[in-house]
Amino acid sequence: MGIAALQHFFTPSSVAVVGASTKPGKVGYRVLESLVRGAGGAAGSAPSCNRRIYPVNPHAPEILGLRCYPTVLAIEEPVDLAVVVVPAPAVLEVVKQCGDKGIDSAIVISAGFKESGPEGVERERQLADQARAQGTRVVGPNCLGIIATSSGLNASFAPVFPNRGNIALMSQSGALATAVIDWSVQHNIGFSKFVSFGNGVDVGVVDLLRAWEDDPETSVIVAYVEGLPNGPEFMEVTRQVSYKKPVIMVKSGSTQAGARAVSSHTGSLAGSEQAYTAAFLQSGVIRAHSVEELFDFAVAFAYQGPPKGRQVAVLTNAGGPGIMATDALERAGLRLASIDPATVAQLRGCLPEASNFYNPIDVLGDADAERYNSAADAVLRDPDVQAVVALLTPQAVTEPKQTAEGLAQLATASDKPVLASFMGGEAMREAIEILTANRVPNYPYPERAVEALAAMASYREWLEEPQDEIPRLSTDIAAVEAVFARARGEGRVNLGEMEAQEVLRAYGFNTPASKLARTAEEAAQFGEAIGFPVVMKIVSPDILHKSDIGGVRVGVQDAQQAQDTFELMMLRARRFMPNADLRGVSVQELVRGGKEVIIGSSRDPQFGPLVMFGLGGIYVEVLKDVSFRVAPFGPRQARKMIEEIRSAALLWGTRGERPSDIDAIVTCLLAVSQLVSDHPDIVELDINPLKVGEPGAGAVAVDARITIQEAAEVRSAV
Ligand code: ADP
Ligand code: MG
Numbered sequence: 144m145g146i147a148a149l150q151h152f153f154t155p156s157s158v159a160v161v162g163a164s165t166k167p168g169k170v171g172y173r174v175l176e177s178l179v180r181g182a183g184g185a186a187g188s189a190p191s192c193n194r195r196i197y198p199v200n201p202h203a204p205e206i207l208g209l210r211c212y213p214t215v216l217a218i219e220e221p222v223d224l225a226v227v228v229v230p231a232p233a234v235l236e237v238v239k240q241c242g243d244k245g246i247d248s249a250i251v252i253s254a255g256f257k258e259s260g261p262e263g264v265e266r267e268r269q270l271a272d273q274a275r276a277q278g279t280r281v282v283g284p285n286c287l288g289i290i291a292t293s294s295g296l297n298a299s300f301a302p303v304f305p306n307r308g309n310i311a312l313m314s315q316s317g318a319l320a321t322a323v324i325d326w327s328v329q330h331n332i333g334f335s336k337f338v339s340f341g342n343g344v345d346v347g348v349v350d351l352l353r354a355w356e357d358d359p360e361t362s363v364i365v366a367y368v369e370g371l372p373n374g375p376e377f378m379e380v381t382r383q384v385s386y387k388k389p390v391i392m393v394k395s396g397s398t399q400a401g402a403r404a405v406s407s408h409t410g411s412l413a414g415s416e417q418a419y420t421a422a423f424l425q426s427g428v429i430r431a432h433s434v435e436e437l438f439d440f441a442v443a444f445a446y447q448g449p450p451k452g453r454q455v456a457v458l459t460n461a462g463g464p465g466i467m468a469t470d471a472l473e474r475a476g477l478r479l480a481s482i483d484p485a486t487v488a489q490l491r492g493c494l495p496e497a498s499n500f501y502n503p504i505d506v507l508g509d510a511d512a513e514r515y516n517s518a519a520d521a522v523l524r525d526p527d528v529q530a531v532v533a534l535l536t537p538q539a540v541t542e543p544k545q546t547a548e549g550l551a552q553l554a555t556a557s558d559k560p561v562l563a564s565f566m567g568g569e570a571m572r573e574a575i576e577i578l579t580a581n582r583v584p585n586y587p588y589p590e591r592a593v594e595a596l597a598a599m600a601s602y603r604e605w606l607e608e609p610q611d612e613i614p615r616l617s618t619d620i621a622a623v624e625a626v627f628a629r630a631r632g633e634g635r636v637n638l639g640e641m642e643a644q645e646v647l648r649a650y651g652f653n654t655p656a657s658k659l660a661r662t663a664e665e666a667a668q669f670g671e672a673i674g675f676p677v678v679m680k681i682v683s684p685d686i687l688h689k690s691d692i693g694g695v696r697v698g699v700q701d702a703q704q705a706q707d708t709f710e711l712m713m714l715r716a717r718r719f720m721p722n723a724d725l726r727g728v729s730v731q732e733l734v735r736g737g738k739e740v741i742i743g744s745s746r747d748p749q750f751g752p753l754v755m756f757g758l759g760g761i762y763v764e765v766l767k768d769v770s771f772r773v774a775p776f777g778p779r780q781a782r783k784m785i786e787e788i789r790s791a792a793l794l795w796g797t798r799g800e801r802p803s804d805i806d807a808i809v810t811c812l813l814a815v816s817q818l819v820s821d822h823p824d825i826v827e828l829d830i831n832p833l834k835v836g837e838p839g840a841g842a843v844a845v846d847a848r849i850t851i852q853e854a855a856e857v858r859s860a861v
Contacts, residue, residue: 149346149354151248152282153291153336155223156194158298159215159246161237162228162253163198163206170252171228172206173300174288178226179207181295181304194296195220215244224248226288226298231255234284235269242277249274250298251283257342258285271344280350286341287317290324292334293360299339308333310445311361313340313351315369319434331579332442335360347372349380356384363444365437366392374418374750378426378773385427389444389602393431394419408763410745410827413755413771418747421771425780427605429598436594439586443595446582447560449603450530454480455596456522457503457589459534460510460541464566465503468532468589475597479503486525493517508538512545519550523557530600532592535565535574543567543574551581560599562592611777616817619649623822627851630684636826636851639684641729643847647830650814653843657731666709667702669730676700678731678845679708681716685723687848692719697733705730734843738794738803739832742811744774744819746826752819756784756812758793759832766790774816781812794835803835807842824852 158178164171178196198206201213212218215225215237225241227234231253241249256267267284274281282289288299292307305324310333314320317339327334335358340346348368355361364384371377381390423430429444431437455477459465469479479502482490490500493514499505506518515535522528533550537543543565554561563578563585565571578585586592623646630638638646644654656673659682660666670677681694689695693715699705709728716725739759747753750773757769770787772780785791785808796802811833819825827850835842 149248149280149350151223152250152280152289152298152338152346153296154294155248155296155298157197157220157222158194158224158226159197159199159212159218159222160226160228161199161215161241162230162233163200163203163211164228165200165203165206170300171200174226174228174252174298175207175209177288177297177299177301177304179209181297197222215240215246218244222246224250224298227251227283228253231259231263231266231284235266235273238270238273238279238281239277242273242279246279248280249282250286250288251281251341251344252286252288252300253283254285256284256344267342267344274345281345282338283341284344285317287314287320287339289339290334290337292336299337301337303328305337306331306333308335308445309360309362310334310365310441311336311351311355311358311363312365312367313338313348314367315340315343316367317341319367323434323438327438331576332438332445343372349373349377352380352384352390356387362388363441364388364390365441366390367434367437368392368394371749374422374747374773378422378750381426381428385429385602386606389429389440390427391429391431391437391440391444391598392423393434393437394423408741408743408829408831410743411764412767412769413743413745413747413753415747415749417771418750418753418773421753421773422750425773425776427602429602431598436591439584439591439595440598442584443560443562443599444602446584447554447562447599448558449599449606450560450596451603452529453477453600454527454529455532455593456480456482456525456528456530457532457534458506458515458519458522459503459536460506460508460515460538461534461536462505464534464536464564464589465499465505468534468564468593469503471590471593472532475593477593477597477600480525480528482522483525483527486521486528489521490518493521508536509540511540512542512549515546516549516553519553519561523553523559523561528559530560530562530596532589532596533561533563533565534589535563535571537567537570543571544577547574547577547583551578551583554583555581560596562586562596564589564592608779611779613775613777613816614813616651616814618651618814618817618821620821622646622649623818627822627824630851631853635684636853637684637687638849638851639682639686640680640689640846640848641682643828643830643849644844646818646849647814647844647847650818652811652814652830653841655732655734655843655845657729659727659729660709661727663706663709666728666730667705670699670702670705673730673732675702675705676733677705678733679705679712680729680731681712682726682729683716683720683723684726685720686716689846692716699730731845734834734845737834737836737840737842740794740808740835740842741769741829741831742808742815742833743830744815744825744828746819746823747773752816752823752825754784754812754816754819756808757788758790763831772816775820776813776816778809778813781809781816784812785809801837804838804840804842806838807840808833808835811842811844824854826850826852 741759752774
């Protein structure tokens with residue numbers, strides 16, 4: 144399904160406004176007026192073409208000189224699009240009539256649906272059912288409407304018509320959308336299409352992404368979303384679309400946390416924010432953190448191509464801003480390009496002696512346009528420079544206008560992106576207009592230019608990265624199901640260490656040899672069999688964190704100690720948790736050395752299974768130094784999860800630390816990814832710690848816990 148599927152929303156030949164009003168203050172009047180005026184002479188927009196417009200109002204003979212119809216059914220000609228502005232209780236009937244009239248597309252602007260309480264929720268459900276049953280595509284309800292600049296369509300009550308451009312915008316919030324249009328006109332930014340989809344009863348983010356995927360008028364897709372109904376579908380479609388054009392999103396509002404009892408480390412660390420971050424990352428979405436950033440990025444992508452790499456030259460006529468830009472560069476993961484000796488020689492030819500010829504290149508405060516642009520020219524030709532951030536502050540002899548003209552020319556001629564920050568108000572106004580008109584984005588502060596450039600660099604890398612192939616490991620699914628069935632049979636959903644390790648073994652994990660001792664004598668005997676020193680741990684489905692009650696002892700040396708430890712642990716457990724179901728004490732092989740990491744999983748209501756990685760131990764919840772991905776994923780993402788945590792250096796083996804077996808961690812992450820994808824009834828899982836040895840030595844899951852759903856689910860077909 145491409146743009147054709149939603150074509151009547153953007154290029155209708157005829158539009159009915161149901162609920163057109165005679166009163167200028169009313170939305171039903173304003174929408175009609177918008178449609179009649181169309182582009183209304185907005186810069187670069189097509190004039191309102193010969194679109195037929197039919198007001199529908201049973202009580203008025205005509206509005207704005209157009210004949211009114213009592214219902215859509217009374218209109219003699221075919222109608223492509225209906226804009227519905229009647230009060231909420233009348234919407235369903237109107238939509239039915241649209242169906243009878245054969246109208247396949249409707250924008251429901253009316254409010255009074257899911258946003259307004261239980262009655263509205265029911266009304267919205269009926270609208271959804273009705274629209275689906277009769278095959279009408281619906282945008283809304285509770286929205287601002289649609290604008291398509293190239294066809295001069297304004298089917299909205301936005302007060303101004305935006306300029307024509309190549310950014311397509313979708314917004315869940317109508318109010319935000321009006322603010323954005325207003326602002327865009329002021330800053331000379333143009334849109335191809337604009338959809339406020341409100342409650343999104345039918346047409347939503349995924350449909351619009353599909354519609355704009357191959358839209359020749361759109362080169363950048365920008366979205367403001369508050370929630371997503373179908374995470375996996377969203378990820379699949381965005382992944383596909385963002386290979387064709389940048390998709391920039393701001394996600395606001397947190398989804399309800401839900402009163403779910405969380406019993407694992409992972410569960411307490413994995414919120415919806417983590418899920419969105421992971422999902423966006425895995426599907427190529429460029430994430431903005433504010434509406435300001437959304438458009439900072441959008442303009443950069445709309446005007447300039449992404450850089451070939453992260454090497455940036457900063458050009459400035461003042462020291463301070465140059466340093467600010469340099470700091471921002473580092474924070475954003477970009478690098479100052481090293482300037483080629485030939486370029487330095489060239490710069491020496493055109494700059495005064497006191498200038499800085501190395502990055503950041505400072506042409507000094509007394510630079511005129513000619514000096515500034517000769518330097519810009521030299522820098523843009525430098526083979527190591529992949530992008531230029533051009534800063535200008537107004538000083539005594541600065542020539543903002545001429546500098547902008549020259550820089551714009553150079554930027555147009557070069558295939559390297561140039562982002563500007565000409566700082567100042569009135570003194571820079573004209574210069575900034577020249578830059579923008581020539582598609583050189585300008586930012587009020589250097590940091591914002593740098594952030595935008597960094598977003599472009601990441602996008603380029605994403606485009607070039609080979610697909611992450613998801614491997615299929617050979618596993619024993621039936622063994623896992625048997626463990627789950629046994630626990631459910633005992634009325635339990637929490638699997639303790641021994642059961643969880645059994646599950647992990649079925650997915651290729653190494654676990655320490657262990658045996659459950661029910662008596663002190665058995666403990667001693669098993670210790671001999673495994674080989675002292677051993678580890679002893681209390682075993683009870685009711686005890687989640689064994690160390691908390693003194694239920695773990697590492698380094699039990701001999702048979703006598705094993706017996707004593709058994710007695711002591713049972714005694715303590717009975718004292719601290721008198722009602723716990725005590726099964727005994729496990730005697731376990733002691734795994735020496737290595738680093739302790741945590742691998743966990745929890746289930747996100749939007750995106751499904753999330754997998755977490757971090758350095759293990761008791762501080763994990765305090766330090767929150769963890770990374771997440773939506774499962775299933777492949778080895779590339781697994782490796783990135785490891786690289787992403789702040790303390791990753793401890794695993795590479797720097798500063799006297801011994802290196803760890805990264806490949807083994809990757810394998811374990813992939814195994815967990817597959818385990819939780821194969822078994823949707825796993826609610827939470829913690830492997831804490833996974834002990835990781837030196838390269839080649841592998842990893843051992845010395846502790847694990849799993850929580851499952853009460854009832855088994857049908858396994859997803861993989
Ligand atoms: P808890 O339920 O308290 O998390 P664990 O089984 O994780 O219990 O044990 C606590 C700590 O003891 C682990 O973090 C690890 O440092 C150490 N430990 C546990 N089992 C072993 C083992 N088999 N070999 C070596 N150390 C272990
Ligand atoms: Mg543990």
